Amino acid sequence: MGVFQCDELDLATVRELIEDIDDHYQISETTLLMLDRQPDDRELIISLFRSVHTIKGDLGIVGFTPAMPLMSAVEDLLSLLREGDIQYSPMMSDLILLVLDRVRSYVDSFRAQGFVEYDQAQVQELSQHIAAIVGDIQASGDQAYQQKKIAEVIRILDPSVKITELESADNTRNFVDTFLSELGYSQDEDVEFFRRIMDPVEQRSQYWQGRSDRILKMALILNQLGGSPVDEKQLAVAVYVHDFGMAFMPLNLLHKDSTLSNSEILLLRSHVTSSAHLLQFMDYWQPAREIVLQHHEAANGSGYPYGLREKEICDGAKILAIADTFDALTHQRAYSTHQKRPIIRAVKEVNDCAGKQLSARWVEIFNQAVQPVLLAHSTKSIG
Template sequence: MALPRPADIPSDLLEEFRLDTADNLPRCEQLLIELERHPQDGDRLRELFRLVHTIKGSLGYVELNHLLPLPQAMEDVLERLREGSLQFDSLLGDILLLSLDQLRQLIDAALGLALAPEPRQIASQCQALQALAAAPGAQQTEIRRTLLLHLDPSTRLQPVEVGQGQLQQLLERYGIEAEVDLRFFAELMNAGEHRSPFWHGRGLRLLDLALAMNECAGKPVEPNQLAAAVCLHDLGMAFLPLELLHKQSELSREERRQMQSHPRQASELLKRMPAWAGASEIILQHQEHADGSGYPKGLREGEIHPGALILNIADTFDARTHERAHQTLSKRPRLRAILEINSLAGLQFSAYWVEVFNRTLHERPELARQP
């Protein structure tokens, strides 16, 4: 459904409004991502409140008054945060990110650039945000979970079992022969996924996204080598204690050492199979960062195998969307994961491959919605 454009507002004023919101909304999203790491940062919270207030004021200025309830409801929540009567956490951050995305859709629809969300859904969302702002602390967690599922039903975790037929179809889609070695690697991947119920289906998601990114870029990496690397890159993780894999508090030095040893372990196994030298190198380097801050060798982008640069992004995207699973039986919104990856372009990730990642999800949006 399209929303009517304001009839008497000059087109140059509407264009100025569009440009301003195009700047302000991404900054709001970035502040929410930063607040998760710094939840007590009053300066960031004040800036976020000011920007939402500015967007609300601009909506009134261009007579888009019917859009005001959503930013007003968000302001109510942010005001409670500023007062200290609400506490910022990852659930609330996800809710506000999704609310900003809805606000962007509403503005685009009002400017004739998109279809509007269902009005009853927006009205319900505004009421829920206001209820969240007014709710006592004891009810906050349950209300936040319920509201998140209302905003993005895909965050509910569903059990996934992956069969050999699905794997065969996926490999064929990318022109990869399911030879005996690859079938063996896939069996090891499936066995590793059964180490934790929250890993089920992870390998197939990674394979699809990594191979799609490689194809989108013109296949600079041999697809069979990339597929082998995806299958085996986290094999070493399966031998770590589950309490370490699921730990949410800060890791000790020894625990960090154990976690960071996994690329070398899987890479060493493949070194016994010379035909898979490319996959071995990808695995060894998949935790290296474009800016040199990764491990095990602290390589910079120009020294890192392109397959490892692809796998780092695909692996992080899946981890970000599913990182909350063992706590709440829910996934994180894909919007947050996409924003986080883009915010780290040129730092953890290759800026070039982040652009390929964005293009791949634009061309194949179903890759971001896999269970």
């Protein structure tokens, strides 16, 4: 382990530098979130490079050895992005954010204690891996290979990011089974019927398997933390039915990586009414149907299909929207595998949507639900 402390600069100078680092960290984080939606925006790419360059410069003034190799390697990577030698991707964004989070944890530790302990060997290993990516990009134009190498570094930075394992899917299903059983819903109930209907739908794509159970697990936790305003049975059926309409979409559209056309967007959006139609003539399940119809509505009125605002959206739909979004952010398709994304990144993106696409109140409850996970994550990542 290495120890960094700085006795050469006065505390006022150090505090000023840390405040500047904090400001540019926030700019970098916001820019990365915007780039996920506008990956070809040159001004955003240049802004990101400048912020990272400034952070590196501030750290260089105090000779902040725990972070300098990492920041230099990331700056080299961003130079290639700025020059157009590599395409922006969510995977690259994850890598940059994880490095910045690692550096931020070092800075926070230094601010609190006046020194920071860090694993020199790990910092060196990570820096070399990122430098190797830069070298591979310069030597080869193989985008798939570059993304694969980025994924490898991400898994070193955040060990919780790994290929989805069958065991974790089984654990999730067992959690849901136990939860519903405790509520008195036996496997002979309609809940199990709708669950079984979704099994073949999820088998259509390697990226969907186990998705409904994962979403329901989060939805049940959120509902419970929020005082259980939604009947769990209605919530469970809504979760299992909400994407049923996707079964009738062409797989090449569902797996498309490039920008969707207006007609393709409209086709995908039609899955909401198609899914809700499954419950149209079942009187008992009308609350579940309402949840399904509204789960893509947005707090600010920008959602679909009706453009409802937060006060008009039922709690079940608000819960489902957050659970659905979180699952989509933490389980991204990559290289014919199913790779999780950093949880910390997904949490930040969910929070970025608070009061916009997602209910601010329920995002606060979501933060309560994931706080134990984030605390465990931060404890592991500081070493």
